[in-house]
Amino acid sequence: MAFDRVLNVAKKEFSDHITSRRFIIILALFLVISTVSIHEGIELYNTRLEMYNEQLRQMTAGFEGLYPGQMPEKPSIMLVFLFMMGYMTALGSILALAVGFDLVSKEKESRSLKSLLSHPVYRDEIINGKMLGGVGALGFAMALALALSLAMLLVFSVVPTLDEFAAILIFGAASLGLLLAYFAIALTMSTVAKESGNALIYTLVIFAIVSTLLPAFGTMAADVFAGDPPEPPETVVPMPTPAQSSGGGYVTADDPRETDPAWKDYEEARKTYIEKRRLISDISSILSPQANYVMVSLAVTDPGSSTMYTAYGAVQAEPGGLADALGRIWMNIAAIIVFPAAFFAATYVKFMRMDIR
Amino acid sequence: MIRTENLAKVYNGKAAVDGLDLEVGEGEIFGFLGPNGAGKSTTILMLTGMIEPTGGRCLVDGIEVAKDPLKVKKIIGYLPEDVGFYGNMTGEQNLDYFSRFYGMNAKERKERIAELLDLVHLGGVTQKAGEYSRGMKQRLGLAQALINDPRVLFLDEPTANLDPEGVREYRDLVERLAGEGKTVFVSSHILSEVRAVCRTVGLLAKGKLVAQGTLDEVARTLAPSDGDAVRIVVETQEHLPDIEDTELLAVERNGNRAVFRAKTDIRDRLAASLLEQGIHVREMRIEEPDIEDIFMAAYRR
Numbered sequence: 181m182a183f184d185r186v187l188n189v190a191k192k193e194f195s196d197h198i199t200s201r202r203f204i205i206i207l208a209l210f211l212v213i214s215t216v217s218i219h220e221g222i223e224l225y226n227t228r229l230e231m232y233n234e235q236l237r238q239m240t241a242g243f244e245g246l247y248p249g250q251m252p253e254k255p256s257i258m259l260v261f262l263f264m265m266g267y268m269t270a271l272g273s274i275l276a277l278a279v280g281f282d283l284v285s286k287e288k289e290s291r292s293l294k295s296l297l298s299h300p301v302y303r304d305e306i307i308n309g310k311m312l313g314g315v316g317a318l319g320f321a322m323a324l325a326l327a328l329s330l331a332m333l334l335v336f337s338v339v340p341t342l343d344e345f346a347a348i349l350i351f352g353a354a355s356l357g358l359l360l361a362y363f364a365i366a367l368t369m370s371t372v373a374k375e376s377g378n379a380l381i382y383t384l385v386i387f388a389i390v391s392t393l394l395p396a397f398g399t400m401a402a403d404v405f406a407g408d409p410p411e412p413p414e415t416v417v418p419m420p421t422p423a424q425s426s427g428g429g430y431v432t433a434d435d436p437r438e439t440d441p442a443w444k445d446y447e448e449a450r451k452t453y454i455e456k457r458r459l460i461s462d463i464s465s466i467l468s469p470q471a472n473y474v475m476v477s478l479a480v481t482d483p484g485s486s487t488m489y490t491a492y493g494a495v496q497a498e499p500g501g502l503a504d505a506l507g508r509i510w511m512n513i514a515a516i517i518v519f520p521a522a523f524f525a526a527t528y529v530k531f532m533r534m535d536i537r
Numbered sequence: 538m539i540r541t542e543n544l545a546k547v548y549n550g551k552a553a554v555d556g557l558d559l560e561v562g563e564g565e566i567f568g569f570l571g572p573n574g575a576g577k578s579t580t581i582l583m584l585t586g587m588i589e590p591t592g593g594r595c596l597v598d599g600i601e602v603a604k605d606p607l608k609v610k611k612i613i614g615y616l617p618e619d620v621g622f623y624g625n626m627t628g629e630q631n632l633d634y635f636s637r638f639y640g641m642n643a644k645e646r647k648e649r650i651a652e653l654l655d656l657v658h659l660g661g662v663t664q665k666a667g668e669y670s671r672g673m674k675q676r677l678g679l680a681q682a683l684i685n686d687p688r689v690l691f692l693d694e695p696t697a698n699l700d701p702e703g704v705r706e707y708r709d710l711v712e713r714l715a716g717e718g719k720t721v722f723v724s725s726h727i728l729s730e731v732r733a734v735c736r737t738v739g740l741l742a743k744g745k746l747v748a749q750g751t752l753d754e755v756a757r758t759l760a761p762s763d764g765d766a767v768r769i770v771v772e773t774q775e776h777l778p779d780i781e782d783t784e785l786l787a788v789e790r791n792g793n794r795a796v797f798r799a800k801t802d803i804r805d806r807l808a809a810s811l812l813e814q815g816i817h818v819r820e821m822r823i824e825e826p827d828i829e830d831i832f833m834a835a836y837r838r
Contacts, residue, residue: 291621298615299638300607
């Protein structure tokens, strides 16, 4: 394989993508909606920042408030990108599918593939060039979206710190991973199908399966395999009563949940139940690029409170920094990389064996 | 220049090409004849390094195609049947894209493309290839096949979409290329087309080579066997009398016309005999089998 020939194919493909009407329209829509979402995010960030400043002002003025000892948390500008995440999963996915679904099938239909293959270029160079061109076009779209968001932050006088800038880059990489996953699906279907119409249908079916059905199936499977949640013991838990002392506030009598062995058993059983549900749900979610992307994006945009909410209201607080948050979801990060790689490999094998008569 | 040895290609258990042995010399214009589905295009795909043979081997200029397809592709040009292009690009852009695979620099590419587009009468055409007529695509196909100034040219049904003027120009071009020493391999199911340009032919049927040589040689090979008999057609002004000759085998009469089957050419004795009897001869000739009929019969076999 010669890189100059791969590059020749990739350059042509990249140029085709970024000049195609389809790509330009979806990209324009994507950027406009991104701009709107970033603007909304910046407004929310500013509101939270004002609240934070107000709390600080009250603390420095001597008002301890109702929550003594609790330090207000400064909002992160990553809040802005939390808004962007939603649009990325919808429009970004469509952009990726649009880039890939007819990449090979169109060449089969127009018979240009046969003409191309009659010149000194290997099949693997063609498919690698096509992949590279598509990845380049999606990378270009992602870079534009990130540049736009950064520009808007600066326009609104929000300057990210170095850590926040790193988080933005990781968010961009995760978003590109999502786009590549759907691009890889579309490219595989384009290689499998003889016509672009069929390729689009296959692509949409796989898209629906991995983005919607698999996570839903995970929840259903969790319900089925984890069984019913454990019931709490019938012990009366005393309500807090107003304190008799002059200090004000609330006091409670001895909480039986801390001493009653039945309650301890219940808590254990509940924890095991939640872990089991999570495990079953995670296994199916790991196959969904969208679910993985949401997990990674949440870890990047809000690493301080990677709180797990389950359908049964369980809360597991695991505070920490960005690295800790990313460490906890390493499987999702790996899945974001492995998913497109697996589909690219399938495309490669199919393309190499394709009948070109 | 082109050689195949026991070449075979099997698709889903069915042999598309079955033990093909073929040899085409340098500078020849070779016609590869056969009905649709005979295996002509499959053979060309193997010769051009686009698919690998299931068995046997093929060589172009001494290079085994399956072992070094890229080296072969550098010295050949190929016009596929129903040639296709990138519809969003102009003819010039299409040619520029293909020419980059030959390591030509920008100046070489520009000059070569301009020359070829003029040659196929597409110079100055700014339309996208997607808007081309089938004839225009065919002409652009010819240009793309010549982009690297190939030593061997493979043309698959080259006149399929051309108008009469285009066909005439194509024939002139093929003659000119052969004059330059290039080997031209023309695949077609149209005998008249092959007859017009090719010096040697090979006839393929059901994946097997039925005959190879000049057209006359192939026609003789394929002609229905009539022993060593000579067929003499005779037409006279008057009613044909009975003819007696020791060499005569049979006579098929039809009024003033008859076909004599004889062991040897007895036209001189036949003419003398008729003259003696005062019969005026309108026509007397040896009946050659019609080459179209011979090929059609071979196609149907």
